[in-house]
Amino acid sequence: MVKSKTYSIEELELKADDIRQDIIRMLEHVGSGHSAGPLGLADIFTALYFGILKHDFTKPNWDQRDILLLSNGHCAPVLYATMANAGYFEKKELLTLRQFGSRLQGHPERTKLPGLESTSGPLGCGLSQGCGMALAMNMNKDTHRWVYVVTGDGELDEGNIWEAAMLAGKYKLGNLIAIIDRNNIQIDGPTEAVMPLEDLSDKWESFGWHVIEIDGNNIEAVIDASAMARAITEKPTAIIAHTVPGKGVDFMEYDFTWHGKPPDHEQAKKALNELRTLKGKIRSEHE
Amino acid sequence: MNSLHIVEDVLAKDIMTEPNRKGFGKGLLDAGKANDQVVAACADLTESTQMHLFREQFPERFIEIGIAEQNLVTVGSGLAAMGKIPFVSSYAAFSPGRNWEQIRTTICLNDQPVKIVGSHTGLYTGMDGATHQMLEDIALMRVLPNMVVLAPADSLEAYRMTLAMAVDKRPNYIRLAREAIPIITTEKTPFEIGKAYIYTKGNDITFVSTGTMTYQAMVAAELLYKDGIDVEVIHCPTIKPLDAVTILQSARKTNRIITIEEAQISGGLGGAVAELLSEEYPTLIKRIGLRDSFGESGKPDQLLEHFGLTSKHIMLAAHKIMDNN
Numbered sequence: 001m002v003k004s005k006t007y008s009i010e011e012l013e014l015k016a017d018d019i020r021q022d023i024i025r026m027l028e029h030v031g032s033g034h035s036a037g038p039l040g041l042a043d044i045f046t047a048l049y050f051g052i053l054k055h056d057f058t059k060p061n062w063d064q065r066d067i068l069l070l071s072n073g074h075c076a077p078v079l080y081a082t083m084a085n086a087g088y089f090e091k092k093e094l095l096t097l098r099q100f101g102s103r104l105q106g107h108p109e110r111t112k113l114p115g116l117e118s119t120s121g122p123l124g125c126g127l128s129q130g131c132g133m134a135l136a137m138n139m140n141k142d143t144h145r146w147v148y149v150v151t152g153d154g155e156l157d158e159g160n161i162w163e164a165a166m167l168a169g170k171y172k173l174g175n176l177i178a179i180i181d182r183n184n185i186q187i188d189g190p191t192e193a194v195m196p197l198e199d200l201s202d203k204w205e206s207f208g209w210h211v212i213e214i215d216g217n218n219i220e221a222v223i224d225a226s227a228m229a230r231a232i233t234e235k236p237t238a239i240i241a242h243t244v245p246g247k248g249v250d251f252m253e254y255d256f257t258w259h260g261k262p263p264d265h266e267q268a269k270k271a272l273n274e275l276r277t278l279k280g281k282i283r284s285e286h287e
Numbered sequence: 288m289n290s291l292h293i294v295e296d297v298l299a300k301d302i303m304t305e306p307n308r309k310g311f312g313k314g315l316l317d318a319g320k321a322n323d324q325v326v327a328a329c330a331d332l333t334e335s336t337q338m339h340l341f342r343e344q345f346p347e348r349f350i351e352i353g354i355a356e357q358n359l360v361t362v363g364s365g366l367a368a369m370g371k372i373p374f375v376s377s378y379a380a381f382s383p384g385r386n387w388e389q390i391r392t393t394i395c396l397n398d399q400p401v402k403i404v405g406s407h408t409g410l411y412t413g414m415d416g417a418t419h420q421m422l423e424d425i426a427l428m429r430v431l432p433n434m435v436v437l438a439p440a441d442s443l444e445a446y447r448m449t450l451a452m453a454v455d456k457r458p459n460y461i462r463l464a465r466e467a468i469p470i471i472t473t474e475k476t477p478f479e480i481g482k483a484y485i486y487t488k489g490n491d492i493t494f495v496s497t498g499t500m501t502y503q504a505m506v507a508a509e510l511l512y513k514d515g516i517d518v519e520v521i522h523c524p525t526i527k528p529l530d531a532v533t534i535l536q537s538a539r540k541t542n543r544i545i546t547i548e549e550a551q552i553s554g555g556l557g558g559a560v561a562e563l564l565s566e567e568y569p570t571l572i573k574r575i576g577l578r579d580s581f582g583e584s585g586k587p588d589q590l591l592e593h594f595g596l597t598s599k600h601i602m603l604a605a606h607k608i609m610d611n612n
Contacts, residue, residue, distance in 0.1 A: 111398050118368065119397035122388055125361045129393060132365020132373075135350060139326070139371075160389065163358035171350075 028268035038078035071126020072152035124158025154186030169208025216241025310442030312337025314449025379405025379421035409549035426554025438498035483530035
């Protein structure tokens, strides 16, 4: 929507809570999928769809829309849940996740669902596609449009990411904004044990990027960082968003074993109860 | 000889030669002039892949990616997503050799019409040796859903193929070669993506060839005619989707097939034709190409001789298949 409604931070936090509950319901229903990453990203996706992106769910191919790419496709549940809350499709369709015939494939497939900008899953490819899109916008003299690429942090192990980082720096793609979900976990354990990424900020800066570090579970911080990134026109911006994996569900937070599994019925019940009584809790942490 | 007179006399002493990558370069330039949505990207081999003509004319529509083939095709996917028609080039050993998964996910499954240009395929790559002589590209690209696989016979066909690629809505792969090869097609030679063409009519054996090998196949057919063997030559510039109708009609007539390609027969044109015939019309078939082997350094003529890809080898295979039947 062309910003037809401006939400208050409190309203956005309630939306993020709804999106978290939808994520738990879908994962429990299908009994398959990733829990920790999508919950950790709920605030970033809420900020993007309800506070940042220029988009219109009635015209997913609108030629003036901002672009959002989810490079770490395994976090699809947060994308789907946010899109449903934003009006792209009815929320009841969320329960078809990963099932035969569903438009909500296990990893996002552009050709299946209007509103998806690309197909992703195999890691490390989103930033390059974002570069191609940003370059195309520049060729078209298409100003006032931005490309956002959400990537995981474990995903930064992929060489393809750094090939893209170099290219974006070379071409000074000020219309490209990477949001790195810095939750410090990947499948085999903590990122710094599997393959150290630090000093991550220095790495991006040395590739010619402007870097902003934020608390990625603070919606206001995400919106502010995006505004700052848009003001930096001479280089691409990397927002290193520190998030808590499993955020909002106490027994999932910080536990890397929740990377790739769904909650069972009892766990989902517990998680939903917690989220229902959460209202404002995540905000209060930031004050 | 039952020539249909749609190609040059391949035995003529003064036949012109040119690397088919040159035809690609001219084709890209003209495609760029015809449509300003055509853009190009290269991985540090711009002159070698003949993209410099386009770069000089349209510098603002050319992207130098550097030596980063994974980035090459994924940037291409992003460009295509925005409505551009991106041609992305490198040597085939690196693209599509190194970046197959990116092509699979971000181009084929994602259904973006990126045009992948792989130069320096086959033994014609010569002295650079086995590392650079890409022989597995047909197999790698043919197995991918949505992908169109193309191999021009010569520079003129490469030119026309490039123009056709620029208006085709699917992901495409074109395989090119480094060295000069005879220009056998003419302005009269038909070309359309998806069609195979009978260059000479015959009743005894069908040759199905692609790329640089169609010249060798035509020479062999001419000489065999003098030996009393009447060969039908089908040139297959599109390996996928394969023109099954043309090949099957010919197989029903001759009942003997020889496929000829400068690539691994496993998964290559030979593989494709064998799959088609075994399902639709089991036919005696011989496949000429690389048999589970890499190339090596040498002059192209020496390599073609060593690996059995000359007109002489094709003639030997023809005599053998006549005896077997």
